Amino acid sequence: xNVRGYERGFNVALVTxxxxxxTYRGRTGAWEAVxxxxxxxxxxEFFCLLxxxxxxxxxxxxxxxxxxxxxxxxxxxxxxxxxxxxxxRGVVFQGxxxxxxxxxxxxxxxxxxxxxxxxxxxxxxxxxxxxxxVGLTGQGAKHPSELSGGMKQRIQIARAxxxxxxILLMDExxxxxxxxTRAVLQGELSRIWAETRKTVLFITHDIEExxxxxxxxxxxxxxxxGTLKAVIPVDLPFPRERTSDAFMSVFxxxxxxxxxxxxxxx
Amino acid sequence: xxxxxxxxRLVTVAGYLAGFGLLFLIWHLAATTLVRxxxxxxxxxVLERAWxxxxxxxxxxxxxxxLKRIGQGFLLGSAIGIPVGLAIGSFKPVRWxxxxxxxxxxxxxxxxxxxxxxxxFGIGEESKVFLIAYTTVFVVIISTAAGVGAVGRDKIRAAxxxxxxxxxxxxxxxxxxTVPYILTGMRLAMSNAFVTxxxxxxxxxxxxxxxxxxxxxxxxxxxxxxxxxVALGMLGFATDRTFRFLIRAFAGRFNATV
Numbered sequence: 001x002n003v004r005g006y007e008r009g010f011n012v013a014l015v016t017x018x019x020x021x022x023t024y025r026g027r028t029g030a031w032e033a034v035x036x037x038x039x040x041x042x043x044x045e046f047f048c049l050l051x052x053x054x055x056x057x058x059x060x061x062x063x064x065x066x067x068x069x070x071x072x073x074x075x076x077x078x079x080x081x082x083x084x085x086x087x088x089r090g091v092v093f094q095g096x097x098x099x100x101x102x103x104x105x106x107x108x109x110x111x112x113x114x115x116x117x118x119x120x121x122x123x124x125x126x127x128x129x130x131x132x133x134v135g136l137t138g139q140g141a142k143h144p145s146e147l148s149g150g151m152k153q154r155i156q157i158a159r160a161x162x163x164x165x166x167i168l169l170m171d172e173x174x175x176x177x178x179x180x181t182r183a184v185l186q187g188e189l190s191r192i193w194a195e196t197r198k199t200v201l202f203i204t205h206d207i208e209e210x211x212x213x214x215x216x217x218x219x220x221x222x223x224x225x226g227t228l229k230a231v232i233p234v235d236l237p238f239p240r241e242r243t244s245d246a247f248m249s250v251f252x253x254x255x256x257x258x259x260x261x262x263x264x265x266x
Numbered sequence: 267x268x269x270x271x272x273x274x275r276l277v278t279v280a281g282y283l284a285g286f287g288l289l290f291l292i293w294h295l296a297a298t299t300l301v302r303x304x305x306x307x308x309x310x311x312v313l314e315r316a317w318x319x320x321x322x323x324x325x326x327x328x329x330x331x332x333l334k335r336i337g338q339g340f341l342l343g344s345a346i347g348i349p350v351g352l353a354i355g356s357f358k359p360v361r362w363x364x365x366x367x368x369x370x371x372x373x374x375x376x377x378x379x380x381x382x383x384x385x386x387f388g389i390g391e392e393s394k395v396f397l398i399a400y401t402t403v404f405v406v407i408i409s410t411a412a413g414v415g416a417v418g419r420d421k422i423r424a425a426x427x428x429x430x431x432x433x434x435x436x437x438x439x440x441x442x443x444t445v446p447y448i449l450t451g452m453r454l455a456m457s458n459a460f461v462t463x464x465x466x467x468x469x470x471x472x473x474x475x476x477x478x479x480x481x482x483x484x485x486x487x488x489x490x491x492x493x494x495x496v497a498l499g500m501l502g503f504a505t506d507r508t509f510r511f512l513i514r515a516f517a518g519r520f521n522a523t524v
């Protein structure tokens with residue numbers, strides 16, 4: 001396959017998941033978490049992967065991140081197979097334990113730049129830029145223990161963006177926040193995405209969140225052997241008006257798709 | 267903000283003083299009303315005796331002798347324990363090989379090693395330093411290794427997807443995340459060191475607080491015994507507070523409980 005030529009094409013697939021499967025083998029037998037998962041992520045899109053708990057959506061993200069290896073199929077980034085974590089895929093974790101307690105907010109954001117050997121001054125300036133982007137100007141000297149849950153997630157987003165990855169992988173990043181903070185952060189994330197046009201793979205179990213953020217929503221079938229059930233384009237302008245009829249209509253479509261999965265899960 | 271911190275500190279200090287005051291009061295009442303024996307002197311004569319010993323420079327001599335041994339052995343034990351603990355926590359083969367050692371030796375208390383230490387090193391400084399190092403090293407190894415094992419998975423993953431090499435993950439994530447565990451291990455080891463030094467000096471020494479206790483018993487200088495006991499308590503308390511202060515200063519921002 002002429003990968004280079006393909007990349008120059010119009011609808012560039014940044015990430016390709018091709019028949020990806022993941023089976024865990026343990027003492028209690030085998031567990032098929034993901035089965036035959038196929039998806040192309042285009043450069044610049046915001047893709048929400050929606051599914052009930054235990055459907056394997058986080059496993060999909062972990063495999064794209066390179067934290068886990070598929071047991072079937074393959075994953076390509078820019079045409080190259082993914083086999084380990086790398087700086088080209090920034091991850092925002094659900095829990096904020098991933099922040100470094102011993103570093104200030106600003107040093108957390110500049111961590112990836114430090115790994116690359118960027119000088120202190122340049123690193124600081126860049127970290128300040130992303131601190132401002134996530135709306136935390138003036139909070140850079142604080143440590144994670146002094147920040148609220150929402151602020152910590154903002155720092156995580158800034159840290160991932162400062163490293164300028166090819167794609168941002170977000171694993172239910174607002175799942176542990178209260179509803180108000182979550183709504184605010186969803187709005188902020190939409191704004192940041194519009195500013196940076198970074199490709200995003202966003203995992204969630206929240207239908208409204210998916211409809212509010214995504215340019216496409218992928219609905220997953222319930223596990224074991226979780227796989228992609230349908231992909232729905234969300235062709236609504238940003239910022240999205242959640243009480244509008246158009247939004248409601250998308251919401252209903254997605255809800256109808258996931259309804260069986262929710263009820264099957266009980 | 268700053269003034270509330272200061273007030274909090276003042277309250278803490280006041281609490282400590284009140285606590286010690288109460289302890290001395292109970293001691294005084296117990297000695298003067300309950301026991302009334304020359305074998306249990308009240309705090310007054312003991313403090314008087316302490317003052318005499320301080321004026322003669324005797325008490326300081328003993329305290330410094332003991333503290334020097336503790337300091338040397340403690341530093342030696344930590345200097346060995348930290349890297350070994352890091353290696354055990356980081357590399358499986360090292361763990362398989364060295365864990366039997368730590369699990370074996372930590373059940374042989376330093377007090378039981380006194381005889382061997384004296385046979386090997388005599389009753390000079392070396393035997394004491396060896397015993398303190400011995401009692402320090404395993405506690406530090408175990409808590410350091412536990413600290414490495416407790417580094418959050420997401421912390422390591424985050425570094426990996428920010429482009430960290432294995433060495434960078436160790437140096438910039440695993441190591442700083444382990445610091446509170448190392449310091450906590452050292453704090454525990456320090457209290458072990460106090461137990462060990464007294465036992466070692468009781469058995470074989472020419473000076474130090476343990477030797478002071480022993481001599482006082484031989485010559486029935488009951489006040490001297492109590493002076494040594496109070497000095498030990500005070501030293502231990504001061505050392506532990508210092509350690510806690512250091513842990514807070516270096517690791518207060520960590521989420522580990524200190």
